[in-house]
Structure formats: structure tokens, C-alpha cells
Amino acid sequence: METRKLTCIGCPMGCQLTVTMQDGAVVEVTGNTCKRGDDYARKEVTNPTRIVTSTVPVKGGRIAMVSCKTKNDIPKDKIFDCMAAIEGVVVNAPVHIGDVILSDVCGTGVDVIATKEVLSA
Amino acid sequence: MQSYDIVIIGGGPAGLAAAAEAKKSGVDSILILERDHELGGILNQCIHNGFGLHTFKEELTGPEYAQRFMDEVFDLGIEYKLNTMVMDITDTKVVTAMNKTDGMFQIQAKAVILAMGCRERPRGALNIPGYRPAGIFSAGTAQRLVNIEGYLPGREVVILGSGDIGLIMARRMTLEGAKVKVVAELMPYSGGLKRNIVQCLDDYGIPLKLSHTVIDIEGKERVEGITIAEVGPDMKPIPGTEEHYKCDTLLLSVGLLPENELSKTAGVELSNITSGPIVNDSLETSVEGIFACGNVLHVHDLVDFVSQEAANAGRNAAKYVKEGAKTASKEIKINAVDGVRYTVPVTVRPNEMDDTVTVRFRVGAVYKNSAVTMYFGDEQVLKRKKQIMAPGEMEQVVIKKEELAKHPDISDITIKIEQA
Numbered sequence: 001m002e003t004r005k006l007t008c009i010g011c012p013m014g015c016q017l018t019v020t021m022q023d024g025a026v027v028e029v030t031g032n033t034c035k036r037g038d039d040y041a042r043k044e045v046t047n048p049t050r051i052v053t054s055t056v057p058v059k060g061g062r063i064a065m066v067s068c069k070t071k072n073d074i075p076k077d078k079i080f081d082c083m084a085a086i087e088g089v090v091v092n093a094p095v096h097i098g099d100v101i102l103s104d105v106c107g108t109g110v111d112v113i114a115t116k117e118v119l120s121a
Numbered sequence: 122m123q124s125y126d127i128v129i130i131g132g133g134p135a136g137l138a139a140a141a142e143a144k145k146s147g148v149d150s151i152l153i154l155e156r157d158h159e160l161g162g163i164l165n166q167c168i169h170n171g172f173g174l175h176t177f178k179e180e181l182t183g184p185e186y187a188q189r190f191m192d193e194v195f196d197l198g199i200e201y202k203l204n205t206m207v208m209d210i211t212d213t214k215v216v217t218a219m220n221k222t223d224g225m226f227q228i229q230a231k232a233v234i235l236a237m238g239c240r241e242r243p244r245g246a247l248n249i250p251g252y253r254p255a256g257i258f259s260a261g262t263a264q265r266l267v268n269i270e271g272y273l274p275g276r277e278v279v280i281l282g283s284g285d286i287g288l289i290m291a292r293r294m295t296l297e298g299a300k301v302k303v304v305a306e307l308m309p310y311s312g313g314l315k316r317n318i319v320q321c322l323d324d325y326g327i328p329l330k331l332s333h334t335v336i337d338i339e340g341k342e343r344v345e346g347i348t349i350a351e352v353g354p355d356m357k358p359i360p361g362t363e364e365h366y367k368c369d370t371l372l373l374s375v376g377l378l379p380e381n382e383l384s385k386t387a388g389v390e391l392s393n394i395t396s397g398p399i400v401n402d403s404l405e406t407s408v409e410g411i412f413a414c415g416n417v418l419h420v421h422d423l424v425d426f427v428s429q430e431a432a433n434a435g436r437n438a439a440k441y442v443k444e445g446a447k448t449a450s451k452e453i454k455i456n457a458v459d460g461v462r463y464t465v466p467v468t469v470r471p472n473e474m475d476d477t478v479t480v481r482f483r484v485g486a487v488y489k490n491s492a493v494t495m496y497f498g499d500e501q502v503l504k505r506k507k508q509i510m511a512p513g514e515m516e517q518v519v520i521k522k523e524e525l526a527k528h529p530d531i532s533d534i535t536i537k538i539e540q541a
Contacts, residue, residue, distance in 0.1 A: 007323065009316040013509040033508065050320065051170045053182055054296065055268050063159075065271045067168035067184050076324070083296050097188060115168065116184035 001027070004045055010036035017041045049073035052082045053115070056101060061093030061118040068101050069115050074108045081106045093120040125200075126150040126442045127435075128216050128230035130207050130383060133162020134424050135415025135431040136236035137190035142435030143234075144197045148442050152228065153194070153201035154218055160194070160201065161187030162238055163261070164424065166268045169289055171316070175425035186424060210387040212408050232410045232438040235384055235398065236431065239416040241286075242376040249281075251338030254345075260286040260374035264293070273297050275370025279347040280304040281335050283311040283318070285422065285513075287374020292321035301325070302366045305333040305349045307356065310487050312376070312513045314422060334358065335371070344369050377420045387411055394463040395419040401452065402469045402478045402520075403437035404430070409446050412438045419465050419481070422515050426481070449473055453525075453534055460484050460491075460538030462512075469534065471525045481517045484510045484538060492541045493518060498531035506541045 001022050008015040013033065019041045020028040029041045051073050055065040074082060082105050089102055095118040102112040126148050129136045132155030140153050159165065164172070167183030174180060177189070194201070205220040214233050219225040241259040258266070258274055264286060266272045276299050280287045283306040291301045304322060309332050311318055322329050332351055336358050339346040351362035379397040381389070389398045390407035397418040398406040405412050414434035415427045449470040457464045464482045488510045495503035495518050503518060510516060518536060 007315070007319050009319045011315070011509070014315045014318075050324070051180065052296075053168050053170055055168060055271065057271060063269070065269060067182060067268065069168075069170060069182055079296070097185060115182040116165070117188060 006041055006044055008032060008037040008040050010034070010040055019045050021045060048076040050076050050079060052079055052112075054083060054086050056086060056089045056091055058095055058118050059090055059092050060120055061095065062121050063118055066091060066095045066101075066118045067115045068112050070105060070108075071111045071113050074105070074110050078106050078108055082108075082112075086112060093118050122215070122227050122229050124150075124229040124231075125152045126231045127152075127234060127438050128214075128228055128232075129153045129234045129236055130210070130216070131155065131162065131236035131238055131415075131417070132157075132160040132201055132203075133236065133238050133415065134164055134187065134190060134427050135238065135417070135434075136160075136162070136234070137187070137194050138428040138431035139234045139236055139412075139414055139435035139438070140199045140201075141190065141193045141197055142432035143439040144199055144435075146436045146439035148439040151199050153199065154205045154207050154216070155201060155203050156206045158204055160191050160203070166261070166265050167289075168268050169293070172424050175423065176428055183424075190428070207383055210383050210411070212388045212411075214387075214410055231442045232412065233387070234431075234434050234438050235381075235389070235406070235411065235413040235417050236415050236434075237380045237383060237417045239377040239379045239420055241373070242378055244373055247281075247373070247375060249335050249338060252341050254338070254340040254343050256340070256344030256369050257338070257371045257373070260284065260290045260372045263290050263370075263372050267293055267297060273299060275299060275344075275368075277302065277368040278370045278372060279335070279349070279366050279368045280372045280374060282306060282373055282375035283313050283329060283331075284374035284376060285313040285317050287372060288313045288317040288321040290372055290374070291327050292325060295325045295327070299370075301327050302368060303327070303349070304329045305335060306331050307334045307352060308332070310511060310513070312374075314513060336363065338371060344371055347371055377416065379417045379420065381417060384411075384413070384417070389413075392463060392467070395465070397465070399467045400465060401449070402466050402474045403440075404434040404466065405437065405441070410438075410441055412441075419463070422513065426515065429479075430481075447473065453531065455480060456533055456535040457482060458535060458537045460486065460488060461493075461536050464536060469520060469525070471522070471529075474520075474522050474525075476522050478520045478522075479517050480520060480536065481515055482536060483512055483515055485512060487511045488538050490541050491538050494537055494539050495520075496535040496537075497525065497528040498533065500528070504539075510538065 164183035164187035337348040350358035
């Protein structure tokens with residue numbers, strides 16, 4: 001049996017959750033005051049994911065950088081790999097929201113897409 | 122002199138939403154004045170996600186959220202001027218502005234919507250001893266440097282203040298390879314959203330030290346180190362609790378101040394608490410025909426609420442243009458007491474108000490297992506239990522016109538925090 005402590009992000013209450021696990025499976029969630037805490041804890045200990053956002057340089061654009069994000073959430077432990085993969089990518093203007101900047105980042109099956117319109121200079 | 126029915130000062134989220142709604146309410150002659158080279162305001166540098174959950178039921182980044190409102194403004198054919206700085210607004214609604222193409226020019230508006238947003242509280246507003254070396258930035262300045270200009274302003278970072286921008290920048294700089302050593306917060310609670318504490322600090326093992334402040338900045342040319350200490354209930358540093366951090370950068374995320382210099386030139390009355398205009402239920406200021414919305418009115422946590430509020434201001438400004446000034450038959454004051462720091466709006470006109478008016482407010486401390494109550498005169502009309510309320514999260518109650526009409530003789534409304 002192992003336990004993990006988390007802070008719920010469901011509301012400002014920020015319940016201190018304790019998750020008891022055995023062989024990678026959730027046995028019990030305590031400390032939550034509502035269902036959302038239970039749901040959050042189970043997802044967070046078994047499959048935590050995040051959307052990663054960053055910027056990349058843009059050539060020939062009206063501005064220097066274009067913002068981007070992973071189109072969907074990716075496993076939390078891939079965040080730094082994802083940042084490393086984005087590092088060094090340069091795109092050419094024009095760039096439109098939704099344009100793929102890097103496909104299938106780190107084998108996650110998720111594309112990194114532009115989140116800003118950048119017109120040509 | 123040129124003239125427009127509605128001139129909107131600022132093309133950020135508030136200005137854009139106000140413009141779109143004013144146009145949809147039947148006013149065609151609208152001009153947005155924006156000092157930056159693009160519309161969208163501060164959202165352009167807020168590249169993180171989490172915007173628009175309330176409005177679009179999806180998580181957008183700042184630039185994506187801004188683009189949706191910009192597209193609406195473009196589709197509606199609303200005029201705007203970029204790189205244009207407004208210098209003055211008079212109480213007769215003459216707007217003086219300047220830019221490189223038009224030089225200095227004046228516009229007579231029938232109605233003005235103030236949507237200038239806010240700015241960050243600077244180091245000068247804090248009493249931090251030490252030299253004034255390079256390497257001290259407001260969190261928003263660092264955000265601009267990293268996300269817009271593409272520079273990393275430091276490698277080893279200490280952050281003072283746990284406002285949302287500071288938390289967001291703790292994560293952003295960590296992802297870009299900087300080491301964020303600690304976030305110190307003077308108050309015993311964080312000023313930021315819980316979600317940001319978990320996803321920006323906890324995720325990366327960055328410690329948050331509550332009831333701590335910076336007591337020394339070391340370094341003459343560049344920041345070389347920061348000393349923080351715990352503070353007691355009197356907010357004074359406790360001797361013996363000093364901790365030293367070697368670092369090259371100090372970020373300040375210590376609050377936002379509505380930017381109301383122009384409102385003052387127009388003679389708009391400001392609140393001592395919000396530093397924003399005092400408005401009635403139509404978001405009209407003390408100067409007839411001048412409306413306010415967004416962070417210039419009071420600092421918001423969520424842009425979704427800025428957009429809603431701004432749409433109201435746009436609709437009411439359009440109504441004012443079409444129907445002309447009307448003197449309210451009666452105006453009821455909203456008292457903010459017992460833990461409620463302020464309300465927006467400050468007054469309600471029971472006869473002219475919309476069917477419902479949303480009153481937004483902040484509490485002055487953390488309240489657990491309490492209730493928000495509302496009184497029409499002496500009669501309690503609302504008691505809503507809340508497990509928790511914190512200064513960092515805006516609260517709201519709704520006043521219904523129908524309900525208020527049942528209390529024709531009251532002279533005030535009171536909103537307070539009570540035992541649950």
C-alpha cells in the first residue's frame with residue numbers, strides 16, 4: 001500500500017486529498033468534500049495529463065514569436081520532452097491559428113498547433 | 122472635429138466585447154482606440170490555456186480567446202485605430218488622442234466606454250530595502266519578454282507575490298529552463314487561483330511560502346541574491362527566520378491597479394477600494410454617458426467575466442446613444458459590509474435596471490463554512506452557503522428587478538458575509 005497526497009483543483013477549497021493505492025490501482029480517496037475531488041484524485045494518480053503551451057520564433061512575420069499549444073493534453077511526464085522537441089522549431093509567416101507546428105510530439109500522437117495569427121511582414 | 126456615437130478606449134478583451142455588443146444593439150458609429158500595434162490587449166501575452174471555459178465551454182489560450190472577439194469585431198465592420206494613445210477625455214466626451222499618421226486629433230463622442238485595463242503594482246509601491254540592480258521585473262513584464270519578444274530574463278528566479286501572473290510565470294520560466302527557487306507571499310493565503318498553485322508550482326516542486334516577504338535585495342549591477350523572512354500577524358519580519366536565496370532575478374506579482382488616469386481627466390468619481398470608477402447597474406460612471414468595464418473598473422480573475430461585463434457596458438452605451446440621457450427616478454445604494462470589500466455596481470436603479478443585475482464583489486479574508494447574504498432594507502432576501510470564499514476569487518449575487526419591485530420603500534441593499 002502506498003499513499004499520495006494531492007491538492008484538489010476543483011474549487012478554491014483546495015481539499016487536501018490522500019489517495020491510497022495498491023499495485024497501481026486506487027484503493028481509496030479521502031479528504032475530499034465532494035465527488036469532484038474523488039474524480040480528480042483518481043485521474044491525477046493514474047493518468048495525469050496537461051496541455052503544454054509555449055512559443056516558437058516566426059520568420060518573415062509582423063511579430064517575432066508565435067504562441068503554440070499541444071492540441072490535446074499529453075502525459076504529465078512528457079512535458080519536458082515536449083518542450084525540448086519544440087525548442088529549435090522555427091516557422092515561416094503567415095501562420096494561422098490551428099496550423100500544425102510540430103506533428104505527433106514525442107510520440108504522443110498529439111500535434112503542437114499555433115494559437116495566434118501572424119501575418120507576413 | 123470628427124464625431125462618433127461611441128468611442129471605446131482600449132481594444133483588449135473588454136473593449137472588443139463592448140464594441141461588438143454596442144454594434145449588435147443598433148449603433149453603427151463606433152470607434153475603438155488602441156495604443157498597441159494590435160488588438161487583444163494583455164491576452165496576446167497570456168499564451169497559457171484555461172480561458173473561455175465559461176464563454177465557449179472549452180479551454181482556449183489567451184491569443185485564441187482574443188481572436189474570437191477580434192473576428193467578431195472585424196465581421197461587424199467596427200472601426201478601430203491602432204498605435205493610438207488617448208491623452209484626454211472631457212466630461213463633455215471630447216476625446217483627444219494621437220498617433221503617427223493622424224497626429225493629434227479630437228473626437229466628439231455621444232458615449233464613451235472606458236476599457237483601459239489595469240497595470241501591475243511596481244517595486245516603487247513596495248517598501249523593499251536594497252539596491253536597485255537590473256533583474257527585478259514585474260511578472261507581466263517577464264511574461265512579455267518571454268512570450269512576445271522571445272527572451273528569457275533570468276536563470277535563477279525568486280518570485281514575490283502569489284498573484285496568478287506570478288504563478289503562471291513560475292511555470293513558464295521553469296519550462297524555458299530557468300530555476301524558480303521559491304514564491305514568497307506576504308499574506309497567509311495565496312492571491313492566485315488554486316488551479317494555478319497546483320499546476321504551476323506543485324507540478325514542478327516550486328515551494329510557496331505564505332506569510333513571507335522579501336527583506337533584502339543583494340547585488341549592485343545585477344541581482345545576486347534575495348533574503349526572505351517570515352512575517353508575524355503584524356506583517357513585520359520575524360527576526361531569526363531569514364532565508365537567503367542566490368538568484369539573478371526577482372519577479373513581482375503583487376497586485377494589479379486599474380489604470381484610471383483618463384477617467385480622472387473626465388472627472389469620473391473613483392472608488393478608494395477598487396481604484397476603479399463608481400458605477401450604477403448600467404455600468405455608467407458618475408459622468409453621464411461615460412461607461413466602464415473590465416479591469417479598469419475592477420480587477421477580474423477570469424476574462425470570461427470581463428467579456429460579460431463589457432457586453433453589458435456596450436449594450437447600455439448603445440441604449441444611451443439611442444434614447445438619450447434619462448434621470449433615474451430612484452437609485453438604491455448597495456452597502457458592502459462584514460467581509461464584503463466592495464461591490465460593482467455600487468447603485469441600482471429599480472425602475473430602469475435590466476430584469477437581472479449581476480453584482481460582483483470580493484471578500485476581504487478567507488471565510489470557511491460561511492454564507493453570502495443579501496438584504497433589501499432590513500429583510501434578508503438571500504442566504505447562500507459557501508464552503509469557502511477567498512480574496513483571490515471573485516464572488517457574485519444576482520438582483521432580480523421583479524424581487525426588488527416588491528420592496529418599493531427600501532433605500533438600500535446590503536451584501537455581507539455571515540455565519541452559515
